[in-house]
Amino acid sequence: MTRRRLFKGRSRKAGLPPGTLVHTGELRTGGSSISCISYSESGFNESRPLSFEQCPSPGDGVLWIHLDGLHDLDLIRRFGERYGLHPLVLEDIVNTSQRPKLEDYGDYIFIVTRRISLNGEKSVDGEQVSLILGPGYILSFREGFDGDIFESIRERIRNGRGRIRTMGADYLSYAIIDAIVDDYFTVLENLEGLVEDLEEQLADGPTQDVLRKIISLKREIIFMRKGVWPLREVTSALERGESQLIAEASRVFFRDIYDHTIQVIDGVETFRDLLSGMLDLYLSSMSNRTNEVMKFLTVVGTIFLPLTFIVGVYGMNFKYIPELQMQYGYLYCWILMLSISLGMGVYFKRKKWL
């Protein structure tokens, strides 16, 4: 079982002055990789430079520099110097246990989001994706470095599909956040399948395994909540569009993400309710089942204890037991025992224990 650390490596930071860059994510060995794309209505230019120095500078169109992997602190520091980022911003980019937030620094907006993905259909993985939205450029920083999560956006830029090439950096930031929110829907759709499977298993009977799955799903939901609730505030702030970096025309798109975030929250809360209901059902079924087992034992015990007593009576060795001498004693004894059993049966039938 891999553990998800809530407070990964925070103590590595204790006692350091603010603005000190310490990457608190898992210490992976893979390197960082940069990808740049600059575009305008007329065309686009894409490159994957090996060093920061090879990155293009913001020009007339929109420049998007994306970094996968946050281990090269030196690289991030140089980004900070080049774009005049506040030391606390750099600290938050590499300290990947931030909760989603938006900070307006005047000449750029700093946005932290948390992207989620399914880890093998069962547990939910989260990674931090930070954005710097400046005039004419977007810098994006992603904690992980496997796969290319924004390929579909790049594809749209290349094809000129949709309106993306005709709009500014704010629209690009919208497209990126939209892709992140869409991943929540994918995860929710998968979780829904898991919940439905659980319901069917639970209908078969309450096993310890079902219980463990309910509890573990509940925990995944808790982690999703943690990521998505603050996202609502972020998108709401973008929708209000108080910054000059966000064009009036883009606000309707941010409202769209805001709506999606609310839908995700709605879904997460609904799952919570469903899982609570399943836990109730589990506990009640279990108590039902214990009751059933008890009734069975009681019925069997109540029928055989008196009978065993009776046969014990006639197994006694008293010198004089009249019944033993009767010719049909044995038969009478059976008749007695059968009628006792029958009486009990009728009694239990009436009590609905049988």
Next chain:
Amino acid sequence: MTRRRLFKGRSRKAGLPPGTLVHTGELRTGGSSISCISYSESGFNESRPLSFEQCPSPGDGVLWIHLDGLHDLDLIRRFGERYGLHPLVLEDIVNTSQRPKLEDYGDYIFIVTRRISLNGEKSVDGEQVSLILGPGYILSFREGFDGDIFESIRERIRNGRGRIRTMGADYLSYAIIDAIVDDYFTVLENLEGLVEDLEEQLADGPTQDVLRKIISLKREIIFMRKGVWPLREVTSALERGESQLIAEASRVFFRDIYDHTIQVIDGVETFRDLLSGMLDLYLSSMSNRTNEVMKFLTVVGTIFLPLTFIVGVYGMNFKYIPELQMQYGYLYCWILMLSISLGMGVYFKRKKWL
């Protein structure tokens, strides 16, 4: 069991640019059908055109174009072009997992509502109904296409009953939303019947079947909540009437729907409380019953175990057991056993176990 997908086909949309029309409802084969009605104080004109081109244009009175079924994306796109709708509006119309909301686009208001109906007296079905309220016209889009859910409104227009013919498009939007909210009352009234039936069944005894029904009703209530809570915000926004499209005189009607929405919410919350109470009652009754069964077993066991021991004693084959030689040994033995039983009986009576 048909499953209600919370996130129906959302993943079909992943990676597409915003504004791409993808219908995320169930893929039904039935076609869409258009119905148009235009009216003013003096008269009305009704038609069911087969194509978009045959639809009338807004004129002096009020024009209402209603579409059942959202599969013909091309048709919806042409609506969008004709009435200048924002691409995100079109996207929300066909992406039928929206939560109720109201968006004011200046020259038109976009309203999303969720209509519910009972599916075979037991589970609640929801479908999205979207409205475009523009100057002098209403466009309404409904997810399903069976039955004519707004027939009573059309009937009122034809008859000139009530004030509908004398008022504008805002009043028509009120009439449509009012009809949708009224359906919630119908469903609640039905659910109330189910709850009362359940209470009677529960009074008879806590069975696994009752439990399952309580849990499933609870789930229906969760789904109703999801639809009705955001409706409150929608109607509240309409009541405040910030848009020029809503006449001062119509606001009192929207306040009326607002009140109804609050009543529905009240009812939904009350049901939640009632169902929680029933679950408590169920669990307590079950624990009561287990206790009763246990007491029965304990009484029977406690009476017969000592007796069986005694008869066992006198079934032993020791060479010399004085009691066995006594003339009335058997009788004394019975007397002993009867007094033990009696003593036990009195003891249990006092403990209120009998």
Next chain:
Amino acid sequence: MTRRRLFKGRSRKAGLPPGTLVHTGELRTGGSSISCISYSESGFNESRPLSFEQCPSPGDGVLWIHLDGLHDLDLIRRFGERYGLHPLVLEDIVNTSQRPKLEDYGDYIFIVTRRISLNGEKSVDGEQVSLILGPGYILSFREGFDGDIFESIRERIRNGRGRIRTMGADYLSYAIIDAIVDDYFTVLENLEGLVEDLEEQLADGPTQDVLRKIISLKREIIFMRKGVWPLREVTSALERGESQLIAEASRVFFRDIYDHTIQVIDGVETFRDLLSGMLDLYLSSMSNRTNEVMKFLTVVGTIFLPLTFIVGVYGMNFKYIPELQMQYGYLYCWILMLSISLGMGVYFKRKKWL
């Protein structure tokens, strides 16, 4: 068991245009009765006219027309015409499942309240009382028609007791609402008695009957909450006194009712907590009792099962069982069994099972 319908007859209304008068209360056969009283500092004039036409018109003093029973829709319609009431107001007066609310229509204020009373000391009955507060007149409409619930107010008007004769219609509306809120205190006082009785019964032991009473009291509390929470908003609105119909001097009285409403809410919430505590106590006592029963069975079983085994051993018919041949075998056997019982007893004593 008479059932309290939450959504009484709402479906009778579906599809009708707004403003259509449909009485949704229980269909009682009794008729409506009107009572009028007009008063000023100098005197009063009281009458019980049989028809609307005989009702006096508002004059210099205060006119109060009260209607018991809402079945005569025609009568109510004539009230509406005479006093220029909005059709939706009339609809809300007869549709008696409104939640308490206040609506300011400019030249009159429409107030809906819910009065409660005890039905045979056990269940709580509610009925809608609506008020129209206009300049110099009060119209009040009550759902029920048995008894005269405002007799004490009328008595005060006749006697000129208190300040009622010297003040305006707003003070009269205060007096009416105050009487309604006072009924909540009466009901709460009664419920308190029931709760105390339940506590004593519960101290005697957790029976199924106590459980049922707790659950049913909880439900009554739920219904009271439904009525009293919105009343808070009504009285708060009156206290703020935004309408010209409410004199500055009367606001302090409305603040008084507001305080009372808060006290009622406080009481209702306290009862909820107390009842939850009783349910906890019930469940814990039950689990305690099951434990006790189990311990008893275990003690008896654990003592007698080994003994029965021993006597079974010496009841075996093996050719050669040395103990059986011993002279004091039987005695030794008893000594063995007694010491086993004693050992068990000591063991259970230590485990505190005895």
Next chain:
Amino acid sequence: MTRRRLFKGRSRKAGLPPGTLVHTGELRTGGSSISCISYSESGFNESRPLSFEQCPSPGDGVLWIHLDGLHDLDLIRRFGERYGLHPLVLEDIVNTSQRPKLEDYGDYIFIVTRRISLNGEKSVDGEQVSLILGPGYILSFREGFDGDIFESIRERIRNGRGRIRTMGADYLSYAIIDAIVDDYFTVLENLEGLVEDLEEQLADGPTQDVLRKIISLKREIIFMRKGVWPLREVTSALERGESQLIAEASRVFFRDIYDHTIQVIDGVETFRDLLSGMLDLYLSSMSNRTNEVMKFLTVVGTIFLPLTFIVGVYGMNFKYIPELQMQYGYLYCWILMLSISLGMGVYFKRKKWL
């Protein structure tokens, strides 16, 4: 068990006009007693007059008239006339089930507080203390009349300790409320001791007695909450100091009480959480214990039932049972039985039931 009536004697008031004085506290026979103290920086003057007429009038310094016991309605009425108090204020002073509140009547402020004290270390008693803060005078009304709860304040006035003699009536009101809030701390400190005792008892084992104490402590906490939550609003209103009767310099003191109130609320809420935790612990321990008892019974039953069966087999009287004829049959039988017991023992050990 003395009962604390939540709605003491409210029904005695029903139907009376507002402003009618009815004392709703317990009908005690003891009389009321007045104590007056007037002071300024230069000196003080103290008296315990027997009648209202002997009370001094407000002068240059601060006048404090305190009344213990509220049965002499006539006395209170004369206070009202002398100081121009609103009839509703007088009503609230004697109707001692008010919740804490603050009402600003312009030329005086009416403050209702609820003082608590321990009744024999176990249950919490509450009594209403009302204050009238006017220019240069304080009138205080206390429900009870045993002991002198404000002696320490009077002592400070006499000694001129602290700043009390140099400040106005508002500071005196602060001192009085501070003394009342301090009593909450005393009660909380006592409750903390009770909770700790309970925890130790619970560690020994979950008895019915512990359960009852937990539930009863929970109830006391509910009653404390009822008194202290509204006190927060009262002190917050005083801190904001909107009235001219409260000097700017005194506001910092009211902020101090506000902080104390928040601390009391914090403590009350923490106790609630602790008690809920103890209830959980109780229930889990009980379920643990039942499980333990069950395991014991099962182990004993499972070992002895098969053995008893075996000895039963060789107690049968069939003509031909080969084993019975074997020379070491009895020995073999014991070996068989011992190995069965041993096997069972190992099995239970593995299942951790032993």
Next chain:
Amino acid sequence: MTRRRLFKGRSRKAGLPPGTLVHTGELRTGGSSISCISYSESGFNESRPLSFEQCPSPGDGVLWIHLDGLHDLDLIRRFGERYGLHPLVLEDIVNTSQRPKLEDYGDYIFIVTRRISLNGEKSVDGEQVSLILGPGYILSFREGFDGDIFESIRERIRNGRGRIRTMGADYLSYAIIDAIVDDYFTVLENLEGLVEDLEEQLADGPTQDVLRKIISLKREIIFMRKGVWPLREVTSALERGESQLIAEASRVFFRDIYDHTIQVIDGVETFRDLLSGMLDLYLSSMSNRTNEVMKFLTVVGTIFLPLTFIVGVYGMNFKYIPELQMQYGYLYCWILMLSISLGMGVYFKRKKWL
């Protein structure tokens, strides 16, 4: 078990005038120790004076006087006189059960925080740290006196690392609060380890020990919540920076602490949810286990009770029992018993009890 007193020694204060200094912390014998450091961009000056008189005065740079241990009330009183502190401030500094708060006294800001640390890896200890932020100086007062909790800050001042030497007293207050909040992360990281250990233990089986640990962890979480929730308001007030003592440039740093506080709250709430989930799991596992034990007993009992009855039958001493005379009677009897056992086995297999 050492007890954490919630209301430590509050009663020692009852009846004293406000502003009286009474230290309500534990009465430790150790003395207080003062440490001073003054610094500016050019250099720093550090001293550990033995008496208040030796403390330097605020000059051009920043002066930080820190006091460990609050027993020397005289010393604190002299601080108050020297820096013109309000008596209530001094009272709050020594009365160490304050909840975190911020009070702006115009020429200085008074901040109360609660620092936490782990006591032997299991329970959480809290101590009050108060700050006075004045123009050019910081006074800090700490309840405990073991260790030097701010050594890392002093080290940074000495080294001139980071920006601390170039900024004012407000930045120093930020550094101090930041260090306090960082301790919360350390504690949370430790608690996370404890929670994970508990989960593993719980997976092995629900023991009373695990239960006790869950409950005790829950309690620690309750205490952490109490400290960290009000801290949010404190940092939020600092971030808004309404005081002139806080430079515009420092606000971004206070926003950083605000974010950290929110993260701590998030973590605390997540732990609460996790622990609730573990309690659910515990209870369900326990009920599961009881069910399993019951099933085992029922299976054993149900198989052996009928068999014992049968062997009892053939142990009876009736004169004439035909079966006993049959040659293969014993064999037939065994066949009968084996087939009964087999039938039972199949039945239980089907019921999934085996």
